[in-house]
Amino acid sequence: MKLRLKRRIQLSRKRPLMWRLRARQRWHDRWHRHHAHFKHSIGARLIAVFIVLAALGGLILWGVQEGRYGMVVAGFLLFLVIGLAFGAIRRMLRPLRALAAGVEAFGRGDLEHRIRYFHRDELGDLAHRFNQMASDIQAMLDGKRALLLAMSHELRSPLTRARLHAELIDESESKEALLHELGEMRDLISALLESERLGSGHSALQLRKCDLAALVRESVDAEVALQIEPGLPLLAVDAMRVQLLLRNLVANALRHNDAGRGPVSVALSRAGQGVRLVVRDHGPGVPPEALGQLGEPFFRPDAARSRNEGGVGLGLSLCKLVAAAHGTRLELRNAHPGLEVAVSLA
Structure with missing residues (x-):
């Protein structure tokens, strides 16, 4: 057993300095990853707040039992600790208010609104996905609007030619009906074009x-x-x-x-x-x-x-x-x- 231990010590001394530096760097990387996961996880931060709250509450109760301070001071300290915990939790859940405002804006059709987020935790990731969804919907609507405008413009020319040909037909009920239908098609295209122009808002x-x-x-x-x-x-x-x-x-x-x-x-x-x-x-x-x-x-x-x-x-x-x-x-x-x-x- 002692011989094995000595051999390990000797081997560790013979290992190059670069290898030990790399091992230390890997350890630091693992620690930073865990720290980042804790920092960007709302669940981990809530657990930390509850642990601190329980520890401080236990210290206050221990101080009362030991007679270090009375019930009035203990009640004030408990109230202060609970207030600080409430403030910390409220700050952590602040993105929920931004999410609610963003969803309300999207419901009104304001797809240019973007939800602000402060941490890349679960709520921040949700806000980022909402913003990406709004961008995708806006792009889809812009594509639909461009296609509809192009189709409406392209339909005007053959419709005008059809109306000119219809004017050359001899007077009859069929001619009147045809001109009426062509007029409705013209009105429909004009209405569609105007709807899409007005859909762009005040710029129109x-x-x-x-x-x-x-x-x-x-x-x-x-x-x-x-x-x-x-x-x-x-x-x-x-x-x-x-x-x-x-x-x-x-x-x-x-x-x-x-x-x-x-x-x-x-x-x-x-x-x-x-x-x-x-x-x-x-x-x-x-x-x-x-x-x-x-x-x-x-x-x-x-x-x-x-x-x-x-x-x-x-x-x-x-x-x-x-x-x-x-x-x-x-x-x-x-x-x-x-x-x-x-x-x-x-």
């Missing part, structure tokens, strides 16, 4: 001071009843997009209005520093359960908004996008009789 708007009262008078037909409050302020809006919104709302109202009950009305009134636009018809309205879905692309309620009566199904969707680009929203409600759509611009 050309804001200028605009007199909404004059814009309404120019845009609506004589059969529409106007109720315009005098002295309305000028607003910085995209006049072409607001005109598009107004025409779609009025066209939708005229399509479904019952003239026997009353005319379609357009009202402008002051709303704080802005202007409130209200369009109302006196038609059958929509079922209450379908009211929340109005404004979705290609959505039509049942008999109240049928395909034969309606357009391409993107009118209210475009209006919703125009309102959102101006920082507001459409308000839809059944007016009994009819449907009322309102939007507040500022």
Whole structure:
């Protein structure tokens, strides 16, 4: 046994210095890996906090039993230790609040939002994966938008040629039907292009001071009843997009209005520093359960908004996008009789 021990000592002395340095470096690397794993593991840090809390609590109870201090001091020390532990745990779980805010932003469609994380622990890794998911979804939506815009542009040329050929056909019911269908296809392509442009947000708007009262008078037909409050302020809006919104709302109202009950009305009134636009018809309205879905692309309620009566199904969707680009929203409600759509611009 002694001979073996002596041989090992002699061999260890004969080993080169570089080998011993490498062994020490491997030991240091292992220690740093374990330290990093502990530092970036929220579970390990929570265990450390609980161990420290238990140790300090035990010391306080031992001090009470030994008579070193009274119950009041012990209670204060316990309260202080628990408060420090609570603060440490709250700090460790701070990324959860950032995750909640990020998920809420993603739910609103703000895919450019990025969740901040402070440690590459489990929560930090989760936040990183959420950010990567948002980037992937944004890239997918951008690709879809680019493809849709390219297809819509490419479809315009053959559609224009088809309409020119249809104009050369002799007058008949078939010609009128064909021109009507071609017109609906043109409207659909224009609506899709405008939807994708507005989908990019405020960058699609050309804001200028605009007199909404004059814009309404120019845009609506004589059969529409106007109720315009005098002295309305000028607003910085995209006049072409607001005109598009107004025409779609009025066209939708005229399509479904019952003239026997009353005319379609357009009202402008002051709303704080802005202007409130209200369009109302006196038609059958929509079922209450379908009211929340109005404004979705290609959505039509049942008999109240049928395909034969309606357009391409993107009118209210475009209006919703125009309102959102101006920082507001459409308000839809059944007016009994009819449907009322309102939007507040500022």
